[in-house]
Amino acid sequence: MYVLLGVNIMPYTVLEDYVMISMNALVAHHTTLKKGTFLSTGVNFGASIVAHENAYVGIGATIMTGLHNLGADCLVGAGAVVIKDVPEKAIMAGVPAKVIRIKD
Numbered sequence: 001m002y003v004l005l006g007v008n009i010m011p012y013t014v015l016e017d018y019v020m021i022s023m024n025a026l027v028a029h030h031t032t033l034k035k036g037t038f039l040s041t042g043v044n045f046g047a048s049i050v051a052h053e054n055a056y057v058g059i060g061a062t063i064m065t066g067l068h069n070l071g072a073d074c075l076v077g078a079g080a081v082v083i084k085d086v087p088e089k090a091i092m093a094g095v096p097a098k099v100i101r102i103k104d
């Protein structure tokens with residue numbers, strides 16, 4: 001696991017093995033980042049959300065409190081504002097984020 005400079009993590013957060021969190025990301029309380037989750041620089045990750053294995057969140061994205069899951073192997077695009085659950089293997093981008101395709 002690595003957590004870079006300027007990251008803020010609120011209480012009751014679970015970080016599993018091989019999680020990587022880049023600079024200045026914010027992770028709110030009661031969140032679980034499962035194995036291999038990657039949060040890019042400046043991500044704002046809301047409360048009480050589970051990021052499943054190998055979820056990848058691009059630079060500056062916001063994952064809004066109120067949704068529940070980022071599916072395994074999903075990818076959230078840079079700058080996205082995610083307001084609902086991200087399906088497994090989905091690539092979501094935009095404001096609000098929409099599925100642009102599903103990984104093969």
Ligand SMILES: CC(C)(COP(=O)(O)OP(=O)(O)OC[C@H]1O[C@@H](n2cnc3c(N)ncnc32)[C@H](O)[C@@H]1OP(=O)(O)O)[C@@H](O)C(=O)NCCC(=O)NCCS
Binds near residue numbers: 058075076077092
């Ligand atoms: C979302 C992403 C994976 C899409 O990449 P891609 O599959 O190669 O998609 P394309 O570049 O072919 O774009 C497909 C469409 O999505 C749009 N799009 C791509 N990325 C977008 C983004 N971040 N936000 C909004 N729209 C985006 C494109 O404008 C294009 O729209 P169009 O079909 O209307 O022209 C990529 O753009 C991205 O944001 N990657 C994250 C990069 C990052 O943050 N890296 C962190 C390094 S530390």
